[in-house]
Structures are given as C-alpha cells and as structure tokens.
Amino acid sequence: MTTVLAIDQGTSGTKAMVVDGSDRVLSVVELPVRPRYLPGGGVEQDPQELLDSVLESGRRAVREAGAAIGCVTLANQGETVLAWDPATGEPLTPAIVWQDRRAAEICAERAEWADLVARRTGLVLDPYFSAPKMRWIRDRLTGGGVVTTSDTWLLHRLTGEFVTDAATASRSLVTDLDTGAWSPELLDVFGLGDEALPRIAACDEIVGETAAFGARTPVGGLVVDQQAALLAQRCLAPGEAKCTFGTGAFLLANMGTGPARSGSGLAASVAWRVRGTTSYCLDGQVPTAASAVRWLQDLGLVGGAPELDRAAADGAGGVLCVPALAGLSAPWWAPEATASFTGMTLSTTSGHLVRAVLDGIAAQVAELADCTARDTGARPSTRRVDGGLTRSRVLMQAVADLLQARVEVYPSEHATALGAVAFARCAADPALPPADAVVGWAPATGYTPRIGAGEAAEFRARWTAAVEDSAIGKERK
Structure with missing residues (x-):
C-alpha cells in the first residue's frame, strides 16, 4: 500500500501524519490553532492560520518521515464555513466555526420548513450545520465570492479544484440524504439557490494533485473528521459505534447502506461513499x-x-x-x-x-x-x-x-488522521477492500x-x- 500524508484540520489544531504501507507511523506533527470566542455565541477562526497550519504541519511531517509520499488526504471540521474569492483564493471572511450559534435566528425564521429539512436531510434545523452559517455570512458579512465549508477552500488552495466530499456535504442542511446531491428546494429555503457549489466527490476518489508538500502528489480520500474516526475504529457493520473526545465529543453509529433517520433526536448523515456504495450513520454531538x-x-x-x-x-x-x-x-x-x-x-x-x-x-x-x-x-x-x-x-x-x-480506548490519539489514511489508501488503490485499508489496532486500555x-x-x-x-x-x- 502507498505511503500517505494525512492532514487532520481540526478546531483546536492541525495534525499531519505520514503512514507507510506497513501501518508504520513515520512522523506526526501537530500545530495549535485557536478559535476566537465572541459575545453572542460567535466562534471564528482566521482562515490564513488554518491554511498556514496545514502547509507547515504537512511539510514538516514529510521532512521528518523521509519517505516518498504517494497520496495526500484531508480530514476536515465538517460544518465550518467561510466566503472566499475563487479567482484569487483569498478569504473574504473569517471562518465561522461549527460551534458558532449566531445563526440561531436564521433557523428560527425558517421553523415552518423544519419538518421538510428533517425528512430530506436527516438533520435538525440548527445553526450547528453549514447552511444557516452560510446564510448568516451572506446577510451580515459579504455577498461576494463563494461561500463553502472550509475543506473546499483548503482543497482549492492545495489543488485548484472546487470540491467537497459526500460526508461533508451531507452535514450542510442542503443535501438530499437519499440521493446524496445538492437539493434545489432546500437551497431556496436558505436563499442559497444562486450560489456556486462544489462538486461532491466520493471518499475514495482522487480529486486532484498538489505540489504543496514537495513533488506533485495525488490528493484524495477526503472525509469529514468524525467519519474518519468511525472508519479508523473499524466500525464497519451496522450498529457499531464510537465516541471521539476532542474539542467536542461525537458519538457515531454505523447504520449500513440504507439512508437512516433517527427517531431519538440524533442527526443522520453519510458515513462515507466508497466503491460506489454509500454508507450512513447516526450521530450525536x-x-x-x-x-x-x-x-x-x-x-x-x-x-x-x-x-x-x-x-x-x-x-x-x-x-x-x-x-x-x-x-x-x-x-x-x-x-x-x-x-x-x-x-x-x-x-x-x-x-x-x-x-x-x-x-x-x-x-x-x-x-x-x-x-x-x-x-x-x-x-x-x-x-x-x-x-x-x-x-x-x-x-x-x-x-x-x-x-x-x-x-x-483506541491506542492512538490520532484516530481521525488514521481513518483518513484508510480512505486515501482506497483512493490510491481501487482494488483494495476498505476493511483491508484500515490501520490495525488493539485497545490501549479499558x-x-x-x-x-x-x-x-x-x-x-x-x-x-x-x-x-x-x-x-x-x-x-
């Protein structure tokens, strides 16, 4: 299997890890990023700090590993959004973090569509998800550029592409869970029908190339952070679940290949789209x-x-x-x-x-x-x-x-990055079964x-x- 540079861009830090084809971790570099907590429930990050942390951690990890990299992958925060200029790649706003609650009023104004949103997306009409924050940016900050989740911007800066992955897109409130595609009707609910939206890629897809970390290298195996940890913990069968304790705590349960809905107040989303098949999960935060x-x-x-x-x-x-x-x-x-x-x-x-x-x-x-x-x-x-x-x-x-x-307890603090490695392996080798791509592990303690x-x-x-x-x-x- 190929040697992978996996970058886990999180809320409190960015982690870069190089793992070779024998599951050996050759290097790990972690850099802090500090959100700004504002009055009124605002939580923001400096997009340039996020990008710089991705580039610096990745370059240091490659140098320390001393190995040729066959694939680069990115795990992302999921629901953090910003506006940016697609011509220059420059950010036009701060990154509005998933914890930000300032779009609560936008959700309250759309209460009549709450049932529609739940049926179509499997999610709850709440500012935790992407679309309300996108609308808030348009109403309060800027009408310019494009407004996307942070992964799309970072990937554009790395590859020039305009793309997100199926798991991240499913966290937006404007993606139909049954089809996995952007929903024109839901986009109109949030007044986002005229926005340019990224292409939704599978989690085992090569989406482009980057020279940001040395020689030009394929980029693929994209996924949202919590779903990466779900795969890392080998939760491959329906009902298998994990809880990640990071900036927040996130409990996810694999629900198999049928688009599930929760009757207990959990969110439902795409776990991953791999080998032409979409798997789903329920999660609580x-x-x-x-x-x-x-x-x-x-x-x-x-x-x-x-x-x-x-x-x-x-x-x-x-x-x-x-x-x-x-x-x-x-x-x-x-x-x-x-x-x-x-x-x-x-x-x-x-x-x-x-x-x-x-x-x-x-x-x-x-x-x-x-x-x-x-x-x-x-x-x-x-x-x-x-x-x-x-x-x-x-x-x-x-x-x-x-x-x-x-x-x-999972034996490594780096489950998200190791899960991203598995997706990158699937992207680099279309014949590799996902179960064989997961880095082997045994519990550290109990x-x-x-x-x-x-x-x-x-x-x-x-x-x-x-x-x-x-x-x-x-x-x-």
Missing part, C-alpha cells in the same frame, strides 16, 4: 468537551488537559454542571442553552468544579448512547472511544460508570463501571433535571 477544559484552564482552575486528573476531586461534592458553553445539540437541540453549576456551597472547591464539568460531559455522552440504543435496538456491552481527552482516567471512568458499559446501575440512574436523573431547570427551561419560559 456534545459541543464542548476539550473546549470546556480549555475554558477551565482560562479561568485558572486547571493547568491544562494533562492536569485534569490531578485537578479533579474524587467526587463533585454534590455539584452538578451542565457544560452547555456553546449551547446543547442532540437530543435537546437548544442553541440558546447556557452552562450552569448547581449545588455549590462554601465547602465547594475548584476540584469539585473540575470534576463536575467532567461528569457533565460524561452525562451528555450517556444521553447520546441512550438515543443510539433506541434507534439501533442494541445496547453494546463495550464502547469504543478515541481522542485527546481519553487520556483523562477520571473522565473515562465517569463515562463507563454512566454508560454502565466497558469503555475501550474501563469497567465502578458504580451500580441504580447509582448511575440516580445521578443521570438529577443531571437531567439540572438541564431542564437551568440550561433549557429558563430560556424557554
């Missing part, structure tokens, strides 16, 4: 996971993610946290929700607050797992997890306790519940009541 930890760090309550376990108390001391620092997504879909701490007294310490945030993240994941179980009819006894926050033993134990299931089902249910009932009382209820009265 916790908007703030590592970003909640960064918030704790900015407040001085923890020195950083590596110090979480030292900073967290053994228990939360009766404190409950609903970490809705960027609203709530599935199953509540409440972009107006705000974070809260309840149950504090004069004896509450910073360690209690840190622990309560981690418990709140775990509680949201447990809610998503319940939704997945209702939709799939299966409640696995083992759950697969990946991402940087899986280094926190406190958080992973809380997840195991509230899920009442064993949690198995966690089993330390509390009983009754105690877990009691905590979750109290936490859910806190959500209704503070994060959602007051906003909706």
Whole structure:
C-alpha cells in the first residue's frame, strides 16, 4: 500500500501524519490553532492560520518521515464555513466555526420548513450545520465570492479544484440524504439557490494533485473528521459505534447502506461513499468537551488537559454542571442553552468544579448512547472511544460508570488522521477492500463501571433535571 500524508484540520489544531504501507507511523506533527470566542455565541477562526497550519504541519511531517509520499488526504471540521474569492483564493471572511450559534435566528425564521429539512436531510434545523452559517455570512458579512465549508477552500488552495466530499456535504442542511446531491428546494429555503457549489466527490476518489508538500502528489480520500474516526475504529457493520473526545465529543453509529433517520433526536448523515456504495450513520454531538477544559484552564482552575486528573476531586461534592458553553445539540437541540453549576456551597472547591464539568460531559455522552440504543435496538456491552481527552482516567471512568458499559480506548490519539489514511489508501488503490485499508489496532486500555446501575440512574436523573431547570427551561419560559 502507498505511503500517505494525512492532514487532520481540526478546531483546536492541525495534525499531519505520514503512514507507510506497513501501518508504520513515520512522523506526526501537530500545530495549535485557536478559535476566537465572541459575545453572542460567535466562534471564528482566521482562515490564513488554518491554511498556514496545514502547509507547515504537512511539510514538516514529510521532512521528518523521509519517505516518498504517494497520496495526500484531508480530514476536515465538517460544518465550518467561510466566503472566499475563487479567482484569487483569498478569504473574504473569517471562518465561522461549527460551534458558532449566531445563526440561531436564521433557523428560527425558517421553523415552518423544519419538518421538510428533517425528512430530506436527516438533520435538525440548527445553526450547528453549514447552511444557516452560510446564510448568516451572506446577510451580515459579504455577498461576494463563494461561500463553502472550509475543506473546499483548503482543497482549492492545495489543488485548484472546487470540491467537497459526500460526508461533508451531507452535514450542510442542503443535501438530499437519499440521493446524496445538492437539493434545489432546500437551497431556496436558505436563499442559497444562486450560489456556486462544489462538486461532491466520493471518499475514495482522487480529486486532484498538489505540489504543496514537495513533488506533485495525488490528493484524495477526503472525509469529514468524525467519519474518519468511525472508519479508523473499524466500525464497519451496522450498529457499531464510537465516541471521539476532542474539542467536542461525537458519538457515531454505523447504520449500513440504507439512508437512516433517527427517531431519538440524533442527526443522520453519510458515513462515507466508497466503491460506489454509500454508507450512513447516526450521530450525536456534545459541543464542548476539550473546549470546556480549555475554558477551565482560562479561568485558572486547571493547568491544562494533562492536569485534569490531578485537578479533579474524587467526587463533585454534590455539584452538578451542565457544560452547555456553546449551547446543547442532540437530543435537546437548544442553541440558546447556557452552562450552569448547581449545588455549590462554601465547602465547594475548584476540584469539585473540575470534576463536575467532567461528569457533565460524561452525562451528555450517556444521553447520546441512550438515543443510539433506541434507534439501533442494541445496547453494546463495550464502547469504543478515541481522542485527546481519553487520556483523562477520571473522565473515562465517569463515562463507563454512566454508560454502565466497558469503555475501550483506541491506542492512538490520532484516530481521525488514521481513518483518513484508510480512505486515501482506497483512493490510491481501487482494488483494495476498505476493511483491508484500515490501520490495525488493539485497545490501549479499558474501563469497567465502578458504580451500580441504580447509582448511575440516580445521578443521570438529577443531571437531567439540572438541564431542564437551568440550561433549557429558563430560556424557554
């Protein structure tokens, strides 16, 4: 198999990895990118910083690997959008990040089309997805250039092409889930019918070439980040699921080759389009996971993610946290929700607050797992997890306790990049079965519940009541 340069362009950083045909990781380079959190729910990034991080990390990874690269691939944030000039490639606006909630009013103004949007796309009419942010850019920032997700812009700068992938397109609210094509009717709902839209490519397709990292090299195997992690964790059969703990936490379940819809408030989208067949997934989102930890760090309550376990108390001391620092997504879909701490007294310490945030993240994941179980009819006894926050033993134990299931940790912090490698291998070798393209792995560690089902249910009932009382209820009265 070919040697791949995989670039995972994420919300908090960009990671470049070179993997050879024997599954050896030859180099990894990570560069931070820092979103700007603005009043009113705004979250923005500097597009030039994103591009620079892609170029620098990729070039350094190639130099450190010391190997000829046969394919370059890009995993992207999914729903982050910007306007840019197709003639020059220059950005015309900041990148509006998937966490940005400022398009909530645009969604509210289109409430009468919510059922249509859900039927056609499998998604919920919410500012989390691409089209409302695209409309917001047109209304508030500029009518010039083209407005696309960030992957299309980055790929244009690398290859000159105007393209996105099937998984990313399905996260837009303007793609028909059954056909996998842009929907003229939904585009008109958002007033985007006259926009130039990128070609939707398969995830195992070579879309162009780039000389950005040395010799001219094919570019292909494109995919949205969470679907890349789903493949990396070898969730190839219907019902198999994983949860990634990154800037947010994302639980995805493979639903096979039939366009699924959720009855429990989850989003439905394309998992990947490979070998002429489209696979689908259901997913739920916790908007703030590592970003909640960064918030704790900015407040001085923890020195950083590596110090979480030292900073967290053994228990939360009766404190409950609903970490809705960027609203709530599935199953509540409440972009107006705000974070809260309840149950504090004069004896509450910073360690209690840190622990309560981690418990709140775990509680949201447990809610998503319940939704997945209702939709799939299966409640696995083992759950697969990946991402940087899986280094926190406190958080992973809380997840195991509230899920009442064993949690198995992916052995690498780089699941998204390794999943992108598998898609690139499929693009480079049309005869390679997708299952054979996945980099081999075994769990690094595991966690089993330390509390009983009754105690877990009691905590979750109290936490859910806190959500209704503070994060959602007051906003909706």
